Amino acid sequence: MTDRTKEKVLILGALFHDIGKFEQRCTKNPDKKKHQVLGVDFVDSGLLKDKFIRILGEDGFNSFKNIISEHHRSKTIDLTGIVQIADHLSASERVNKESDSDTGTYIDWSNKHLSSVFSKIRLMSDSDVPPRYFRQELLTKDKENYEIIIPEELTKIDIKGGQYAYKANIFEKFTNDIDTVLSFYQEDEDFGNLVNVLLMVFEKYLWCIPDFTGSPATDISLYNHLKDVAGFSHAILRNRSESQDSTKLNLIIGDIPGIQKYIFDIVNTKPAKILRGRSIFVQVLTRLLASKFLSGLGLYECSLIMQAGGKFYILAPSTSDIKNAFKTIKEEIEAYLFDQFRMDLAFNSAIEQFDYIDLMEGKTSFGQIVEDASFTLNRNKNKLFYGRLFGQNESLNNFVWKEEYLPVVEGLSDNMKCKVTDKPIRDKYEGKIPTYDENNEEKYLDVTRQVEIEFKIGDKITGDNVVIPVLGNGLSIDADRIERIKDFNKRKSSLQSKVLLNPELSELLELSRSGSQILKETHYLQVANFCSKFADKDSVLPFDQIAKFNEGAEYLTLIKGDIDNLGLIMAYGLSRDSESAEKGMSAISRTTTLSNHLKYYFSFFLNGFLQDWEKKDKENKVYTIFAGGDDLMLITPQSSAVKLLAELNEKFNDFVCANPEVHISYSVTHFKDHTPIRLVADIAEENQKEGKSINKWEQLKLVKDKNKEAFLSKNDKSSVFVFDTPIKNNELRDLLNELNQIVCWVKEKKYISLGIIRKLLYVSESLRKYEKTKDPNFLIWHARLTYLVNRLLKDKNNKYKYDETPEIGRFFDDVLKINKNESTDLKQRLYPLICQTIFNLRNIIGE
Structure with a gap:
């Protein structure tokens, strides 16, 4: 075999070396065949065999089958031996257990559901997080199916019963999809594209399949395992081409x-x-x-x-x-x-x-x-x-370069500045974007060429299945030709390099079956890009329109969030000491599975969740700025922000198996729709920093003392910074319920007026000042509130004036317990609660 053929044999062998496990999971393996045997049968079937031979040749195909059949038994340094090493690197503790099974050691192989890796993360805590499991469903771009990436507390009966497992027909669909992908290959230059699409198919079907069924805690997906083994194998092969001994x-x-x-x-x-x-x-x-x-x-x-x-x-x-x-x-x-x-x-x-x-x-x-x-x-x-x-x-x-800018016209230097970024426009780098004046007449703004490109991206990309053509240098975007996949396919230029944004695999394969070259020279990208649109057209709502969907003050809110301590989690969250029974926890494919599941949450899940959330209420409008890695930035009407955060954070908590060491910190920044977004972003960044610094020194002391609770949400950042106040994430639902209750009382005029709410604002401000300064003069808030309640809400017998709404009395009693020995959790959220109440009631009461 040539070196090129060896490379192709190795990569495909690594990708398909455990494919028999997928058939075992789907068909229940009635003949009790080992996965190696099933894997060879799969690639040697009449449907696929000829296509593999066309790619690899006869000798290459035989070596390919040898990798699949012998990757657990090989003692050689050939291609099969390389895959064996890569298999061990990907998931070492699983490989050891599979090797034990060959010697007759009993292992229960009935654990066919993937458990979430987030239940395994530990920073300093020694408490076990109960495992949660994924239902076996295809990872598609169907936004109605977004909750499949939230693991569930499945019982042993659920797991053994198989009602949430793939059925045999799924394996048939998988086989047909693999056949379509292999049919796409026509020449050697297609191999890279072939690998790309194979990985898309693998991800769709195998993202929720465990690579190992010998443990109820198996948490490495078969998709990540196969992909990582292929990556390791290729790197090792390249090393050995230069030195057989290099490790x-x-x-x-x-x-x-x-x-x-x-x-x-x-x-x-x-x-x-x-x-x-x-x-x-x-x-x-x-x-x-x-x-x-x-x-x-x-x-x-x-x-x-x-x-x-x-x-x-x-x-x-x-x-x-x-x-x-x-x-x-x-x-x-x-x-x-x-x-x-x-x-x-x-x-x-x-x-x-x-x-x-x-x-x-x-x-x-x-x-x-x-x-x-x-x-x-x-x-x-x-x-x-x-x-x-x-x-x-x-x-x-x-260090100093000569620059040619657009010439100044009529002595006005502003004409040479970009109307979007306020930066000078370089000669030959100018562009224009449309806008509308107060009479709704179209005109054009002078901008840089890059801003024009970004405007076209924002204007044209309003959904999924979008083609973004790439120019010859491989880095520049051809923004004039961005379009939907179905339209792009009609062009003769489908061989142009391109990025497909949030593609639906079934659509791509259908096009490929019909002779399209859409799979050639193609890269794939999943992003969170959901934005509310006009009801009658496929156009994103501008900020001034989103602001009109408020209840109360027409402000917008920038929600900024990021996962706390993600760097520590990636580096040490899956490490165990050498004496631990789980010392192999830090295998590469466990880390890549974790990373991939975060990607699913911040793209696939978020798009579906936001679309579903928007449908629940006419006020629920949202604009996604960015989501990925550990960051999240959304814009909503101010009256919807707390509601969105409460629901989204509860979903995230479910996603991470309620692991108390994995959490997000958020900041909430209100602004008017015409406020420069650069200024809003700066304020939001400062809010985020201030929110994260609240417990900083107390937590550092816990870490220094090796306290096992140092990174638990109650001691870590894990809060929402709103109205200059940090509120723990687990209090968001309480804040939302209290907010809705107070707004309802005022609207229905049940003894509570907007004047009383404003007095509560004064009380809460005095309480905040006391907490910051410990100046006893600010304790006057308690006497003022007591006088207010007795005068306006109670009768001569010191009882609340109404029986039909006892919740009002309980609320004010809770407020009066603050700074006393009596228990209340209202203290921290009182100020933002009253501020948000006033925002929600503005422009409503008294109109």
């Missing part, structure tokens, strides 16, 4: 720093389309940067082990050519970003070498490798554009 590999991280700053760098007061376009653009750019590295390093999609937000991770060999290629690609990217963005966008990267034998023997963990690479990445932040500024041709021109 070194590289982890490459690429990152676009300052994404949020770039997205929000807008002064235009009607930013909806631009903001949306910028968010999608940077996510597409991240995908293109990752693809450029894969192509330049001679790797495939299986080597892209994680991608989230503006960051990606690639598993690469450690050969002599890799570092040179890494340096060349990085400099090409820096040159492009410098040319197009003049440092408004930058690229940071790191390459970290590790020994995979140390990983196999437990001397290090994959989390630790990621942490080491991240440390290098963080250090390299001080070297952005280093190649451009300190390259081989060192000169003053590297």
